[in-house]
Amino acid sequence: MQRLFLIAEVAGRTVAIDSDQVESVVDIGEVTAVPRAAKPVRGLAALRSRVVTVVDTEAALGLNGCSLARRAVITRVDGHSYAMLVDVLEDVAPFVLKPLASGVALEGAWGTAARGLIERDGEPILAIDLGALVPGSTLLPDQD
Amino acid sequence: MDDLLQDFIAETRETLEALSGEIVAWEAHPADRARLDAIFRFVHTVKGSCGFLDLPRLERLAHAAEDALAQVRDGARTPDRALVNAVLAVVDRIGEIVEAIDAGHALDHGGEDLLIAALAEGSSEVIAAAAIGAPRTASRSVRLNVDLLDRMMIGMSEMVLARNELARRLRMNAIDPAVEAALERLSLTVGEMRDTVMRTRMQKIDALFSPLPRMVRDIAATLGKSVSLEIEGGDVELDREMIEVLRDPLVHIIRNAIDHGIEAPAERRGAGKREAGRLTVSARQSGNQIIVDIVDDGRGVDVDRLIAKLAAIGVRSERELRALPLRAQLELMFHPGLSSRDSVSEVSGRGVGMDVVKSCVDQIGGRIELENRPGHGLHIAIRVPLTLSIMSAIIVGVGKQRFAIPRQSIDEIVRAQGAAIRIDVLGGAPIATVRERRMPLLDLAELLDLPRSGSATAQMLVIVAAGPGSYALAVDSVIDNEELVIKPASPAVMATGIYAGQTLPDSGLPMLLLDGGGMARVAGLDFSRDLDEAFGAASAEPEAPGLPALLFRDLDGAHRAVPLAAVDRVEQVASSQVCHAAGQYRLTVDGRILPLAMQGTIDGRARFSVLRLKDEDVEVTYAIDEALDIIALPADFVPARVPGRAAGVALVDGEQIELLDVLWVFDAHADRATAREAPLCLIAGDRDGWMTTFVRPLLESAGYRVATALAAGEAPAVILSADASDAPQADAPVVRLRRKRQAEAGDDSVYRYDRAGLLFALEARVGAR
Numbered sequence: 001m002q003r004l005f006l007i008a009e010v011a012g013r014t015v016a017i018d019s020d021q022v023e024s025v026v027d028i029g030e031v032t033a034v035p036r037a038a039k040p041v042r043g044l045a046a047l048r049s050r051v052v053t054v055v056d057t058e059a060a061l062g063l064n065g066c067s068l069a070r071r072a073v074i075t076r077v078d079g080h081s082y083a084m085l086v087d088v089l090e091d092v093a094p095f096v097l098k099p100l101a102s103g104v105a106l107e108g109a110w111g112t113a114a115r116g117l118i119e120r121d122g123e124p125i126l127a128i129d130l131g132a133l134v135p136g137s138t139l140l141p142d143q144d
Numbered sequence: 145m146d147d148l149l150q151d152f153i154a155e156t157r158e159t160l161e162a163l164s165g166e167i168v169a170w171e172a173h174p175a176d177r178a179r180l181d182a183i184f185r186f187v188h189t190v191k192g193s194c195g196f197l198d199l200p201r202l203e204r205l206a207h208a209a210e211d212a213l214a215q216v217r218d219g220a221r222t223p224d225r226a227l228v229n230a231v232l233a234v235v236d237r238i239g240e241i242v243e244a245i246d247a248g249h250a251l252d253h254g255g256e257d258l259l260i261a262a263l264a265e266g267s268s269e270v271i272a273a274a275a276i277g278a279p280r281t282a283s284r285s286v287r288l289n290v291d292l293l294d295r296m297m298i299g300m301s302e303m304v305l306a307r308n309e310l311a312r313r314l315r316m317n318a319i320d321p322a323v324e325a326a327l328e329r330l331s332l333t334v335g336e337m338r339d340t341v342m343r344t345r346m347q348k349i350d351a352l353f354s355p356l357p358r359m360v361r362d363i364a365a366t367l368g369k370s371v372s373l374e375i376e377g378g379d380v381e382l383d384r385e386m387i388e389v390l391r392d393p394l395v396h397i398i399r400n401a402i403d404h405g406i407e408a409p410a411e412r413r414g415a416g417k418r419e420a421g422r423l424t425v426s427a428r429q430s431g432n433q434i435i436v437d438i439v440d441d442g443r444g445v446d447v448d449r450l451i452a453k454l455a456a457i458g459v460r461s462e463r464e465l466r467a468l469p470l471r472a473q474l475e476l477m478f479h480p481g482l483s484s485r486d487s488v489s490e491v492s493g494r495g496v497g498m499d500v501v502k503s504c505v506d507q508i509g510g511r512i513e514l515e516n517r518p519g520h521g522l523h524i525a526i527r528v529p530l531t532l533s534i535m536s537a538i539i540v541g542v543g544k545q546r547f548a549i550p551r552q553s554i555d556e557i558v559r560a561q562g563a564a565i566r567i568d569v570l571g572g573a574p575i576a577t578v579r580e581r582r583m584p585l586l587d588l589a590e591l592l593d594l595p596r597s598g599s600a601t602a603q604m605l606v607i608v609a610a611g612p613g614s615y616a617l618a619v620d621s622v623i624d625n626e627e628l629v630i631k632p633a634s635p636a637v638m639a640t641g642i643y644a645g646q647t648l649p650d651s652g653l654p655m656l657l658l659d660g661g662g663m664a665r666v667a668g669l670d671f672s673r674d675l676d677e678a679f680g681a682a683s684a685e686p687e688a689p690g691l692p693a694l695l696f697r698d699l700d701g702a703h704r705a706v707p708l709a710a711v712d713r714v715e716q717v718a719s720s721q722v723c724h725a726a727g728q729y730r731l732t733v734d735g736r737i738l739p740l741a742m743q744g745t746i747d748g749r750a751r752f753s754v755l756r757l758k759d760e761d762v763e764v765t766y767a768i769d770e771a772l773d774i775i776a777l778p779a780d781f782v783p784a785r786v787p788g789r790a791a792g793v794a795l796v797d798g799e800q801i802e803l804l805d806v807l808w809v810f811d812a813h814a815d816r817a818t819a820r821e822a823p824l825c826l827i828a829g830d831r832d833g834w835m836t837t838f839v840r841p842l843l844e845s846a847g848y849r850v851a852t853a854l855a856a857g858e859a860p861a862v863i864l865s866a867d868a869s870d871a872p873q874a875d876a877p878v879v880r881l882r883r884k885r886q887a888e889a890g891d892d893s894v895y896r897y898d899r900a901g902l903l904f905a906l907e908a909r910v911g912a913r
Contacts (some may be wrong), residue, residue: 015329030653032545032653032654034656036593036642036666037592037636037637041637044646044654045654046652046653046654050645051636051654078503079507090815132620134634134636136503136636
């Protein structure tokens with residue numbers, strides 16, 4: 001069954017995001033920092049009359065870089081709105097979600113976010129779950 | 145049930161109004177399926193609700209109509225004029241009965257059988273359109289969609305913001321007094337309006353608490369445990385949205401408490417606890433938060449086992465987990481996929497639970513605090529914001545960033561360079577002395593790790609009240625006072641523990657609301673010493689928190705205390721209101737003459753205070769010099785040897801405080817109006833005054849007259865004796881009290897702390913005469 005996917009570039013990789021998870025795509029304005037919050041929390045931004053939590057997807061994936069992107073995908077998780085920073089938005093098109101090829105070991109946090117893959121003109125693209133990248137209220141301190 | 149009935153009436157009335165058009169249309173086109181369905185749904189709903197609400201008459205009518213309509217829907221019957229008429233008559237009748245229920249007057253059964261008979265196929269019953277002009281009571285409630293209330297709230301928030309903006313712009317220039325007055329009026333109206341709108345969203349937390357007794361009983365019965373539940377604070381009001389969100393977490397915590405916390409009766413006996421576990425659920429408001437406390441007296445959380453479990457499922461190594469601070473170790477119980485119980489039970493322990501509780505509470509910007517007393521129970525406090533709405537806040541600046549602090553948690557704001565302010569460093573910790581009040585100093589810039597703007601030191605100190613203590617928060621600037629619409633922030637932001645929510649002020653740039661208590665916790669400020677002082681007595685003796693009493697300086701200069709429950713109020717009176725008449729002092733107050741008791745003299749005083757002591761209809765005043773404080777009396781006070789003015793002596797803050805015997809005050813001063821025919825109970829052999837102190841109030845409240853010695857011509861109905869050796873002097877049945885809990889064989893005495901047993905024994909013997 002074909003579903004609509006948003007093809008975007010996150011942390012230098014092309015990924016596919018299920019359109020069900022995407023509320024809108026916006027350009028983020030000024031961001032208010034949230035001191036002491038976990039690293040993936042870039043801050044807060046205003047979206048019309050709403051306040052959204054801006055998530056640095058690179059940090060959420062456990063990568064060292066910090067995203068310079070201003071473009072974001074708005075998603076809702078557990079009643080809160082999040083703006084997930086993405087580098088480039090490429091396309092919206094219907095694809096068939098397929099399971100990951102067995103034996104593929106994904107690097108770092110990609111593993112927890114991966115939901116399968118789609119094929120675009122023969123090129124496999126990782127389908128990710130934005131919810132898995134949203135930082136929660138961690139009970140355990142970061143392990144580093 | 146009344147609520148349900150009201151809902152039913154409102155709903156039926158509303159549907160009937162909407163249906164009247166359908167009915168007319170159906171009458172014109174009996175074959176119209178959509179109309180038929182609408183009417184069918186209506187009678188079907190009424191039938192269902194009636195069965196539930198026990199309204200057999202309505203149910204019978206609705207049932208008959210439903211049957212007839214079902215036949216039409218199935219195609220077994222074609223609607224004809226007679227059927228339409230009959231159904232309409234039934235629908236009308238339902239409307240009449242509902243109005244009658246609402247107005248509370250009776251409606252005769254006349255014709256209902258006819259109505260039902262008319263529904264039968266081929267019936268030729270002629271239905272006279274019942275036109276009883278029953279007076280319809282004006283409906284005083286409307287049912288609204290919650291969405292509408294939400295929209296109203298959002299509109300209200302916008303209005304407040306617009307008012308702020310307008311005020312700011314107007315005040316930038318010199319303002320015409322007439323405009324100022326108009327603005328003032330607008331502000332007032334908007335403020336009142338805001339309170340009203342907010343109230344429409346509030347609901348008593350009782351909605352959450354009322355199903356608990358049944359639930360606790362059922363769960364406890366399933367598990368073979370006995371639990372006594374206490375509920376307090378059902379009157380506290382909370383945003384209805386919050387109530388919905390809290391429902392599941394509360395149920396879950398209570399299940400856990402009964403299943404995991406409270407032990408089986410045998411185990412409790414072994415641990416020296418009473419067999420029935422105690423579970424207290426209470427709600428209270430504290431500033432801008434509602435705190436729901438769930439306290440059980442079970443075994444508490446076994447942190448060691450928790451850690452072993454988490455290590456076993458591979459969350460972290462045991463060593464790492466043990467290295468966490470104690471509080472964090474305890475909070476591991478919120479870890480997903482954890483069940484601290486080894487065996488899965490029917491009630492809980494499926495490994496889903498506390499993590500869900502936490503995420504629910506997180507969602508509304510709340511916080512859960514745990515206090516574990518291994519072997520003695522667990523105290524869970526859920527703190528949630530009062531409402532997701534408007535709050536008055538002070539905006540402070542640190543570096544380039546601005547933060548809001550709720551007005552309610554701010555004691556005062558002072559300049560750091562002010563004359564009465566000292567800032568010192570004590571053992572590495574900065575402290576501020578504000579007008580001789582010493583408190584810890586917290587630098588917001590350091591706490592948040594933000595660079596300071598301009599000057600190297602903070603300019604302003606905001607004194608923040610955080611639960612038991614206060615601290616000074618150093619900020620660069622205090623900018624403004626604004627009404628803000630506060631929304632809960634996302635879990636990742638709340639996890640920092642120092643924010644209470646987020647808001648979008650006029651600047652268009654999101655701002656964080658700081659949490660006074662949270663900052664203190666994160667910075668490691670320790671107010672537990674004050675806490676211990678405040679709660680020391682309570683936590684050591686949770687069974688008897690101490691009797692609250694009013695401490696006062698008496699006319700003779702002595703400090704005395706009187707149980708707070710006995711004091712109706714304290715009042716200032718003038719000596720001119722006092723008269724020595726009919727053998728005692730009497731006070732004229734509120735147009736009445738009340739007896740005035742005193743120890744000492746009021747001579748030479750122009751004014752003094754009186755305690756107004758009230759016991760049902762009897763009122764006595766007691767003259768004092770000055771009311772001092774409200775204290776908690778220790779449970780183990782020394783009873784007086786001789787019954788009289790003092791009930792006993794208690795040690796309060798190292799000082800011996802005499803406890804005024806309220807019974808003496810009433811006994812010696814109240815104008816007698818007690819029922820003479822009440823059975824007289826003679827207390828014999830009360831050497832240590834124990835019975836007079838403890839048993840007498842019980843007896844009197846149970847309707848006995850009590851005497852320690854017989855007046856001439858009096859005969860006791862029953863004699864209460866502490867000792868077998870005290871021979872009863874009168875011809876009356878004797879009830880003996882014993883000191884030991886267990887009775888020896890053939891001993892018919894009553895254990896002296898067994899209140900119910902004592903009253904029962906007295907009643908049995910008085911009744912047997």
